[in-house]
Amino acid sequence: MMEGYRYADEHTPPPPRRASDVAVERFDHLFEVDPRLMTAHVAQQLFPNWDTLRIAASRAGHLEWMHRHWADTVVSGQALLDESDDLDDPVDGAEAPDAP
Template identity: 55%
Template sequence: MIGFRLSAQLPPEPRRVNDTVVQRFDHVYEVDPALMREHVQQHDFPAWDTRRIVDSRWEHLAWMHAHWADSVVSGEELMSSGE
């Protein structure tokens, strides 16, 4: 059985970004868990799992583009088109 001690994998304390967003890891923004608790039950989430998800998001996005997108438009292109 593979396991871990959650106490050894607690994420860093959140840094407030604004009234509704916190940041625990660089480039990872979260809705403030205190606000989320009003709507959704929160679960403890180990730091290694957050890092795993963040590390794989570009691979997942590339897969989605390859399988579902006819074209990929950058945010910069969207902003300059005025749409």
């Protein structure tokens, strides 16, 4: 049996759950910048919930395509965080280098 399209059901996202000071989560494992922080400079678009889920599901494939076609090297986010932590924690009393 096919259900009819209900505008209100599809265009009303689930209530946000606070993930951090700047992020909310409406769908499991899909984080977004808190829309309240983006009202001054970024106009918010309304689109159906199913489209949000479709876009999120296709992100990994799109990123893999970009890496295959444009990246010489792919660096993990964790590697960048580890490097940043190393710069913040001087070793043997040495001063941390100034940021460029």
